[in-house]
Amino acid sequence: METVTNHSASGIAMAERPDGLEGAGFFATSLEKVVGLARKNSIWPLPFATSCCGIEFMATMGAHYDLARFGSERLSFSPRQADLLMVMGTIAKKMGPVLRQVYEQMAEPRWVISVGACACSGGIFDTYSVLQGIDRIIPVDVYVPGCPPRPEQIIDGIMKIQHLVETESLRRRDSNEYKEMLNKYGIE
Amino acid sequence: MNLNESPIDQILPEEKQYSTLNLGPTHPATHGIFQNVLKMDGEIIISAEPTIGYIHRAFEKLAERRPYNQITPITDRLNYCSAPINNIGWHMTVEKLLGVEIPKRVQYLRVIIMELARITDHLICNAVIGVDTGALTGFVYMFQQRELVYEIYEEICGARLTTNIGRIGGFERDFSPKAWDKIHKFLTEFPVILKEFENLLERNRIFMDRTIKVGGITAERALNYSFSGPNLRAAGVDYDVRVAKPYSSYEDFDFIIPVGTNGDVYDRFMVRQEEMWQSLSIIKQAIKKLPDGPYHADVPEFYLPPKEEVYNNMEALIYQFKIVMGETDVPKGEVYHCVEGGNGELGFYLISDGGRTPFRLHFRRPCFIYYQAYPEMIKGSMLSDAILTMSSMNVIAGELDA
Amino acid sequence: MSSSERTIEILKEQFEDEILQVEALYDFLTISLKPEKIVTIIQYLYDHPETKFQYLTTLAGIHYPDQNQIAVMYQLHNLLSNERIRLKVFLPEENPRVQTLTTVFAGANWLERETYDFFGVIFEGHPDLRRVLNVEEMIIFPLRKEYPLEDQTREDKKDSMFGR
Numbered sequence: 042m043e044t045v046t047n048h049s050a051s052g053i054a055m056a057e058r059p060d061g062l063e064g065a066g067f068f069a070t071s072l073e074k075v076v077g078l079a080r081k082n083s084i085w086p087l088p089f090a091t092s093c094c095g096i097e098f099m100a101t102m103g104a105h106y107d108l109a110r111f112g113s114e115r116l117s118f119s120p121r122q123a124d125l126l127m128v129m130g131t132i133a134k135k136m137g138p139v140l141r142q143v144y145e146q147m148a149e150p151r152w153v154i155s156v157g158a159c160a161c162s163g164g165i166f167d168t169y170s171v172l173q174g175i176d177r178i179i180p181v182d183v184y185v186p187g188c189p190p191r192p193e194q195i196i197d198g199i200m201k202i203q204h205l206v207e208t209e210s211l212r213r214r215d216s217n218e219y220k221e222m223l224n225k226y227g228i229e
Numbered sequence: 230m231n232l233n234e235s236p237i238d239q240i241l242p243e244e245k246q247y248s249t250l251n252l253g254p255t256h257p258a259t260h261g262i263f264q265n266v267l268k269m270d271g272e273i274i275i276s277a278e279p280t281i282g283y284i285h286r287a288f289e290k291l292a293e294r295r296p297y298n299q300i301t302p303i304t305d306r307l308n309y310c311s312a313p314i315n316n317i318g319w320h321m322t323v324e325k326l327l328g329v330e331i332p333k334r335v336q337y338l339r340v341i342i343m344e345l346a347r348i349t350d351h352l353i354c355n356a357v358i359g360v361d362t363g364a365l366t367g368f369v370y371m372f373q374q375r376e377l378v379y380e381i382y383e384e385i386c387g388a389r390l391t392t393n394i395g396r397i398g399g400f401e402r403d404f405s406p407k408a409w410d411k412i413h414k415f416l417t418e419f420p421v422i423l424k425e426f427e428n429l430l431e432r433n434r435i436f437m438d439r440t441i442k443v444g445g446i447t448a449e450r451a452l453n454y455s456f457s458g459p460n461l462r463a464a465g466v467d468y469d470v471r472v473a474k475p476y477s478s479y480e481d482f483d484f485i486i487p488v489g490t491n492g493d494v495y496d497r498f499m500v501r502q503e504e505m506w507q508s509l510s511i512i513k514q515a516i517k518k519l520p521d522g523p524y525h526a527d528v529p530e531f532y533l534p535p536k537e538e539v540y541n542n543m544e545a546l547i548y549q550f551k552i553v554m555g556e557t558d559v560p561k562g563e564v565y566h567c568v569e570g571g572n573g574e575l576g577f578y579l580i581s582d583g584g585r586t587p588f589r590l591h592f593r594r595p596c597f598i599y600y601q602a603y604p605e606m607i608k609g610s611m612l613s614d615a616i617l618t619m620s621s622m623n624v625i626a627g628e629l630d631a
Numbered sequence: 632m633s634s635s636e637r638t639i640e641i642l643k644e645q646f647e648d649e650i651l652q653v654e655a656l657y658d659f660l661t662i663s664l665k666p667e668k669i670v671t672i673i674q675y676l677y678d679h680p681e682t683k684f685q686y687l688t689t690l691a692g693i694h695y696p697d698q699n700q701i702a703v704m705y706q707l708h709n710l711l712s713n714e715r716i717r718l719k720v721f722l723p724e725e726n727p728r729v730q731t732l733t734t735v736f737a738g739a740n741w742l743e744r745e746t747y748d749f750f751g752v753i754f755e756g757h758p759d760l761r762r763v764l765n766v767e768e769m770i771i772f773p774l775r776k777e778y779p780l781e782d783q784t785r786e787d788k789k790d791s792m793f794g795r
Contacts, residue, residue, distance in 0.1 A: 455738035
């Protein structure tokens, strides 16, 4: 897991520098590492908050468990401008097509985090009207269990997303594996 | 729903100058998941067609499958901003069915918890009214105060939001000294911050211009739509279940019911603000007058016996087994009990046929009933006023759809 | 005489033959009536100066599979004298039809739609009777006792492990 180690003279922690060749006035490293570092510290989430987990998300965004320190200061409600789709709360079957549409409108690269037991697997609502897990309709990257999960757990999930973002290959979204996975869900 | 075949089309004339705006299920300003299809003439709203059910979780059907003490987590998720009120209301319904007498100490402790929950519910609503007018600072202050109440809940029952607090018959343990410390800390710190929040918005010229005479409803229409709670009190009718049909020793406490005049957004904001002050006063009175006594009633069908007896006494062992497996006997009957929730009269209509699960459980959800009036309230107003009206009505999606 | 006895007397003045049963369950006056004139009765109780039940608390459906009946329960409240009353009408399961209450109370609109959604009770004269909570394309009425709680198409939850 990424740790912040370099402290500048003013005491502000900076991100860890990737390996590379350094010289007078230049620093050479691989593009993937730089892009990963930049992306991971500036994720713009789309909060898809439906029920009780949404209130815990509001607490996570609040001053006590500040999510903005991880780079998610600006919440984007427009799918086109968002990187991370945070699905928080129960998704009923009536809501499924809406969630699918929002996911399809997001531009690549996009990640999905499923917060709460209801979004992961239907939770305590094993009923005719609740979708038993959002991974039936969209691919999910990180699952955060809990009913509702504590803000620390949500932040842990975000940190795991950050790890995925940092270590993702630049060619992943064009690869055949990824296309096959999307085809399994019926997404073009 | 096909937008071109909306039933509203049959009532309006066939003029195509109206534009249709979909205030869709996912929208940053609708706090919750419900859809409104608005027919607009520029910025003015001509008509609205709400669609709900996007988070329908079938609570009433789910309750027919679960034993009585396993239904409490379901009631948590009705109005999840003030979950303890729902839990305690459900426990009181079952106690009414069984005919159990609850000790005074339990009733006073329940009052303390319910008033704390009411404060948190009104905090969110007022903070969100501020956010929708553009005042984001109040939201951050209020959520910090909610953290203090979450810590109190954690000391008492272990959970922050969906509390599942108490048991049928009382509480599983008495409040620890640490819980009392946290309650006292809340009672000293919170009034200062509440006063600060009030000073930000109450006499703020911009806020008053945006909220006075916006989204109003008259008292007669409100009664016809079966409004209850702060929305009805803002319209001028002083109906509060805590005073009309006192439960859990509310008659021992001295508090006033704030009532508005116009029923507009400003009145609702002020009614909720004043109710928070009244709730603080009730909590202080309850702490001062708290009697000693047992922290639970004797309900052998649902209250787990103490562990020493379970290991030594055959009868207690059998009861422990039956309660955990949900096989206890309940009398047949039909009972209705209501409590004053954060949004109004929250009612539980329970029919028991003597089995281990209810035969029929119907929740009288105040949000569901008063949201019907929303199209009427926003007719003729502008889009931002419609957003403000919706957030001032405190529509919680969990209670709307159940 | 007590207020509930006075209410029963007032009801009997005009609608003696509509009453099927009167009982007081847990101190709550419950009257079972025949379904044909229920809206007239509620309007009468609304207007009568001594009863004035001008607040509709709730409206719900109940399915009794043993008697093949679906009941609709109305709860009214008189805010001035703080009295409540419960009226129940019993409808046949195959064709449950009753008149709509939206002419008296505007708040009955969505409550009746919910009862239609869950039980299939048709409210004659309702301005817009369609499903409110469930998906519009659903063909069954899920809260009837014969339909299961769980989604039957799910394949990952084994019923035997969940105690069903």
